[in-house]
Amino acid sequence: MRDLRRHQRPSDAPVFDSGLNVMFLAAFPLVLWIFQGSLSGVATALLEMGLFSVALRLISRGQELQRAYDLAQVATAPKLPRKVIGSALIGIVVFILAGHHFPTLVAPSFVGLVATGLSLTAFGVDPLADKGADNPELLNRIAAEHAWDQADDSLSQITDRIAHLDDADLTLKADATRAMVMGLMRSFGTDPRDLARISKLVTKFTEILRAETDRLERSWHEDNYLFARKRFILKLDVLSESFETHAREGSQRSGRDAFDLEADLLLDRMPRESAA
Incomplete structure (x- = not known):
């Protein structure tokens, strides 16, 4: 409650x-x-x-x-x-x-x-009984709205940081990614099991995107900022595609989630791809 x-x-x-x-x-x-x-x-x-x-x-x-x-x-x-x-x-x-x-x-x-x-x-008299606490459908909807608000706030903080870099194309791409993630999250409705799974994917996606934004900001005023920008866009594309795939499939593996594992593999692979 x-x-x-x-x-x-x-x-x-x-x-x-x-x-x-x-x-x-x-x-x-x-x-x-x-x-x-x-x-x-x-x-x-x-x-x-x-x-x-x-x-x-x-x-x-x-x-x-x-x-x-x-x-x-x-x-x-x-x-x-x-x-x-x-x-x-x-x-x-x-x-x-x-x-x-x-x-x-x-x-x-x-x-x-x-x-x-x-x-x-x-x-009149004071309310005598709790209201809505015995309505599972209402409680699930409120819990879902709370999860949506939290996810949207976290992603909005990241897109705001990207917007401060004054790169219109990068800002537009980040906003589109946020809209895609939130659209998929809301499409799962209010079922607690679906909400828990998609929330886990969104949390991992947000953590990786926040770390990449930190890296982009550190490199933005350096000589290699164009390389950092290209790397960020490439990683954002791969992360978005991976997120959408796993969100729609709804697949899970025992132990670590498939998206969690793929995201970590992506982190290991990106430096080699960028260097190439």
């Missing part, structure tokens, strides 16, 4: 909640009570304002988590029911206020329960 956290991250954008703002204004008479009441009345008003502030803050945070939960494809239910607790605190505030006007606790208790119920009706 670690890879799925980004699918349940709450939005950082502020959201105007008119209901909470109206409830905040409803506490204004408590401020007047501080200046007009007795010492015990002032203490009660401060307690009421404190409870009411905590209640509104809990409900506000609960609303944020609710919006994130509704937008997410996969999400876990909040461990702390903030909206329920906030509504209960509002009921307690109303109970205390009503207790000053009735000789018994029956009426204040009823009014407090009504206030809690109205708050829950207005803002």
Whole structure:
């Protein structure tokens, strides 16, 4: 589930909640009570304002988590029911206020329960169950999207480095290679076994391409940069062809993957081919 956290991250954008703002204004008479009441009345008003502030803050945070939960494809239910607790605190505030006007606790208790119920009706209860965690198809799709994003980021970093060399043809070729790799990767869909195999091929391809880019950059401002450029293009062609072949065939060998072995053989063979 670690890879799925980004699918349940709450939005950082502020959201105007008119209901909470109206409830905040409803506490204004408590401020007047501080200046007009007795010492015990002032203490009660401060307690009421404190409870009411905590209640509104809990409900506000609960609303944020609710919006994130509704937008997410996969999400876990909040461990702390903030909206329920906030509504209960509002009921307690109303109970205390009503207790000053009735000789018994029956009426204040009823009014407090009504206030809690109205708050829950207005803002709802917190999500009670995890969302999407029991849907294998959805989880596989999200895992595949995460793998695609990681691969695309890694390849984009390499193509950006090549673009900084200010060679239009080389940049175009690198971008085309990245598009080919990502197109093949996405064509395998979301099956976990296919995804694991193609991800292994992409990882090895990226490692070799990154090493070759390091080598090209070191030679770019030297006298033999044309030879380094030709070597890089040749190796990129061979690597791309080898990757596409093994990705489409889907063949595997015991122990080391076929593409892994061929890539290492290519590394040993390239210096001799370049020298020739």
